[in-house]
Amino acid sequence: MTESRFPTKDAVLAFIRSSTVPVGKREIARAFKLSGSAHREALKELLRDLEADGNVERGRNKRMAPPQSLPEVAVLEVSAVDPDGELQARPLTWTGEGTPPRIFLLPERGKGAPAPAVGDKLLAKLSRINDRLYEGRIIRRIEGAEGRVLGVYHPAADGGRLIPTDRRNKTEFVVLPPNRGDAEAGDLVMADILPAGRLGLPQVRVTECFGSTAEPRAISLIAIHGAGLPTVFPHAALREAELAAVPPLSTREDLRAIPLVTIDGSDARDFDDAVWAETDPDPSNPGGWHLLVAIADVSYYVRPGSALDRAAYERGNSVYFPDRVVPMLPEALSNGLCSLRPGEDRACLAFHLWIDRDGALVRHRLVRGLMRSAARLTYEQVQACRDGTPDDDTGPLAEPVIAPLYGAFARLWAARGRRGTLELDLPERRVRVDERGRVGEIATRERLDSHRLVEEFMIAANVAAAETLEARTMPGLFRVHDQPSMDKMEALRGFLAGIGQTLPKRQELTPDHFTRILRKAAGTPEAPLVSEVILRAQAQAAYSPENIGHFGLALRRYAHFTSPIRRYADLIVHRALIRTLNLGVGGLDDGAMERLAEIGDHISATERRAAAAERDALDRFTASFLSDRIGARFAGRVSGVTRFGLFVRLDENGADGLIPASTLPDDRYEHDEAKHALVGQRHGRTYRLSAPVSVILVEADPLTGSTLFRLDDPQG
Structure with missing residues (x-):
């Protein structure tokens, strides 16, 4: 018998790289x-050489994989739901360089528990697609929402039933009389899932009752509890907030004579930034401007390690719904001492910013000050004043305050255009409630x-903060x-080639490359499609102590500084600036400095949790708005394509809903991910992202947020 030829080092390395899981010597x-x-x-010697060269890494079980690979089985945290409804996860522990690979979770089959939610912890079996992409198959849930379910209680002969509000959970639960609590027919309740019996439906015990689902407030409550958002502040945190007071001027810079103004939406609940501008009087900066951006000094009231700090860290950020806000800080601060109300003294951190005639930031200086807002203005008021129709509030401010703001803005806007930012101006839905x-x-x-x-103005201040720290x-x-990943860029190139556009094949793409493509597509039927596809090709922004720049804004240094009322990241930046500039109390402590990477991961996760909850609430409010129009026809466009159907966005109001693949004309449809399309394998019908469609509303359920359509003309 002839002995097998021994493989080369390259052949073994290629085998390890091609495997979907780590491999051992036996394989x-x-x-x-x-x-x-x-x-x-x-x-054994060959593998030692590969490891010494850094071509492979050896795991705890002595199995080999490419560097920075994930193990075959890992604990994951659900991190996001992408625009196509796919669940994404990240490894709970990651010691590699940069961001961890993306993990897409395969749907669970035959499970009675609710679908995983953002923040849930899972044990999963991983299959490697490439260096930056994995598929995960859930083995079991190890903590989180697996033992609880939010639903609606309905009486029944044997006690009652609980119908989950999560539209992905089709399980019906039994509520026996002793487990009903105070629930009445139609109440929204939280319940614990009881150990499964051998026969019959699973059982639950009601633990909290939130009142009737007929109440409009139930919509956002479902989103809040579904996402696991903290809603109650500890007593100690509330007491700290209530005892807080405006600090004396002391060593602060007195900014009260400067007519700083806040400009926010008409429905804004807090005002944490104020702006002012003048032409720069310095003759060495001809045509330049002096800007002032003042931000509420949250760090003075929320000290490291305090009860307020712990509560703010847990929340990570405020979460905004059409009818309420789940704030990061108690109302005494968020709507009180840290809200820059007109005519009231407020503690602030303020950046003096000097820009030249081209809008470039030439120097800056941060002060800890005391300010007094001259007016609370809305975007609409300020724009109307600029367009020549001032009102009682803006009239006196038109020339001394508003005109200089627009003068400085014109320079900043020109600079933005020159540096080539990614200009994705996508429409945003707004729900108005009575x-x-x-x-x-x-x-x-x-x-x-x-x-x-x-x-x-906020971007300029954020850049100044990052430059100061660095x-x-x-x-x-x-x-x-x-930057967008290579695999996404290859998919995008293939898509653009199909509509006659090209994306350069080079290592260093810039945001301007994408903006040029968007400009070429402007005014064509493909314009919405191109915008959607370019958006989905982008990487996800995050918080990190390692500065890799901000690709979308084309900025080398960028830090969030302007919203410490509602973002813990900004509070950390304030503390770091206070410490390094010796501006007094409330600076960053040593413990936080050592945990910055952990803090960044945590608040990036809470940001994603908040975004998912806000989207969920928007879907439910939309379903409520459409619920009395079942059977109505609407014009729209395909806004998402998945293997289970088409998402459609209505032209009339921007509402989104699903056309299930099972309701499409009789065929077997394959999801062409590169072309963002569902393609019929027998008859060739193709349903593509951004294609115009006419649909009929079939279902709109505010409790689940489910809005379903069917095609008006299935053969069209």
Whole structure:
């Protein structure tokens, strides 16, 4: 019998790289038909060489994989639901460089428990697709929402039934009389899932009752509890907030004579940033501007390690719903001392910013000050004033305050255009509720120059914060946005080629490459499709102590500084600046400095949790708004394509809903991920992202947020 030829180092490395899971010596020997002690020793030596060269890594079980690979079985945390409804997860522990690979979770089959939610912990078997992408199959849930379910209680002959509000959970639960608590017919309740019996439906015990689902407030309550958002502040945190008071001027800079103004939406609940501008009087900066961006000094009231700090960290950020807000800080701060109300003294951190005639930031200085807002203005008021129709509030401010703001904004906007940012101006839905909490209107939020003005002032202050930290080598949290991954770029190139557009094949793509493609597509039927696909190709922004820059904004240094009332990241940045500039109490403590990576991961996760809860609430409010129009026809466009159906966005109001694949004309449909399409295998019908469609509303359930359509003309 002829002995097998011993493989080369490259051949073994190629086998390890191609495997979907880590492999051991036994699998390698079997693959290359190796046997005998000589081959075993030679293979052991070869693997040692590969490991020494850094081409592979050896796990705890001595199995080999490419560097920074994930193990075959790992504990994961559900991190997001992508625009196509797919669950994404991240490894609970990651010690590699940069961000961990993406993990898409395969749907569970035959499970009675609710579908995993953002924040749930899972044990999963992983299959490697490539270096940056894995598939995960859930083995079991190890903590989180697996033992609880939010649903609606309905009486029944044997006690009652609980119908989950999560539309992905089709299980019906039994509520025996002793387990009913105070629940009445139609009440929204939280219940614990009881150990499963051998026969019959699973049982639950009601633990909390939130009142009738007929109440409009039930919609956001479902989203809040479904996402596991903390809603009750500890008594100690509330007491700290109630005892807080405006600090004396002391060593602070007195800014009260400067007519700073807040500019927010008409429905804004807190005002944490104020702006002002003037032409720079310095003759060495001809055509330049002096800006002032003042931000509520939350760090003065929320000290490291305090009860307020612990509560704020747990929440990570405020979460906004059409009818309420789940704040990061108690009302005494968020709507009181840290809200820059007109005519009231407020503690602030303020950046003096100097820009040149081209809008470039030439220098900046941070002060801890005391300010007094001159006016609380809305975007609409400011824009109307700029367009020549001032009101009683804006009239006196038109020339001394509003005109200089627009003058400085024009320079910042020109600089933005020159540096080539990614300009994705996608429509945003806005739900208006009446005083009873019922949906009065769903409309697209109008984008005004006044919105852009405030955004550009905030970006300038954020850049100044990042530059200050980096110049002084002070640890902090940066808002980072990585370049799109190579696999997404290849998919995008293939898609663009299909509509006659090209994306350069180069290592360093810039945001301007995408913006040029968007400009070419502007005004064509494909424009919405191109915008959607480019958006989905982008990496997800996050918080990290490692500064890799912000790709979308085309900025090398960027840190969130402007919203410490509602973002813990901004509070960390404030503390870091206070410490490095010796601005007094409330600076970053040593413990936090050592945990910045952990803090960044945590608040990135709470940000994703908040976004998922806000989307969930928006879906439920939309379903409520449409619930009395079953059978109505609507025009819309395909806004998402998945293997289980098409998402459609209505032209009339921006509402989203699903056309299940099972209701499409008789065929077997394959999901073409590269073309963002469902393609019929027998008849060739193709349903593509952004295609116009006419649909009929079949279902709109506010309790589950389920909005279902069917095609108006299935053969069209």
